[in-house]
Amino acid sequence: MGKKHAPKHGSLAYLPRGRARSLVSVVKTWPKIEDDKPSLLGTAAFKAGTIHVYTVDDREKTPNYGKPLFNTSTVLESPPVFISGFRAYEDNGEAIVVFNEVYTKNQPKDTSRTKKFKETTKNHLEDIKNSLDKIKRFTAVCCITPRETGMSQKKPVIFEVAVGGGNVESQFEYIQTILGKTVKISDVFKPGMYIDTVGVTRGKGFEGPVTRMGIKRKQHKSRKTVRAVGSIGPWKPTATMYTIPSAGQRGLHRRTEVSKRVMTLGTSDELPITPKGGFKHYGEVKSDYIVVRGSVQGPPKRFLKLRHTIFRKNKKVQPPKILDVSTRKGDIVE
DSSP states (O other), X not given: OOOOOOOOOSOSTTOSOOOOSOSSOOOOOOOOOOOSSOEESEEEEEEEEEEEEEEEOOOTTSTTTTSEEEEEEEEEEOOOEEEEEEEEEEEOSSSEEEEEEEEOSOOOTTGGGTOOOOOOOHHHHHHHHTTGGGEEEEXXXXXXXXXXXXXXXOSOEEEEEEEESSOHHHHHHHHHHSTTSEEOGGGTOOTTOEEEEEEEOOEEEEEOHHHHHOOOOOOTTSSSOSSSOSOSOOSSSOXXXXXXXXXXXXXXXXXXXXXXXXXXXXXXXXXXXXXXXXXXTTBOOOSEEEEEXXXXXXXXXXXXXXXXOSSSOOSSOOOOOEEEETTTTTOOOO
């Protein structure tokens, strides 16, 4: 018999595997889109549940091309996002910092529960306009209200979304036009596009190294315990490496799911997506929604940020041909 091959167990790419600091994850990187018109690079949504979507496979050079395809898909409810303000960032040589910020006076209800915005004058806009040569990025300060989805949470969620496309001058003009207005998810994404979801996974609690890191159990006659690591390090030097599989928190981690294809978008009034009896642990989808192929992180009602995908280029956006949706009893969706 040859030598037994035992590859390394547990990926070290996600260390430390601790609990997320907040359920509102921060998007660390925004993609660059090649478009003459500026637009928002993302939005937010709440996870509702899972359905099945039947489509025609449009992936060329595949054995199933042109045939019906069964897709497990996830429904995300995204009520209209209110643009509370925007920020201009500059590069000071060490990092990208806030140069100036502008906010609208008429803020949504209960916004003061989360944050108190600064008073904005005309000098703020003139200061940004006269310094466009050193502005590196514009971000929109967005406000989404969970109450519009039927949740009991009163506090609105406030987050930032980068503006992409065009040049700095056109971005500055665009973000002034949407200031104090609402933006729907259909204004940001289209069917057939690929997006990324950023959020916190489902929490599993405290787990041992077998479940948490995937190591193999020892023999049943092993000393003291079976579901433990054989050795945590040498006697000398007496130190335990960070690479040693250990017990600890599993789940409730910040993760990014990439390249999720948008199957369809709609409004619950025009095209209801809620199955009979409602989604489990969520209920009824009452506002705008987006359906993406595959699964996304987190339990129902988890807050997720959506952005244009950072890996796959959306040059050829081809809407999928949907034959049937499991919640619509044979109705064809255009």
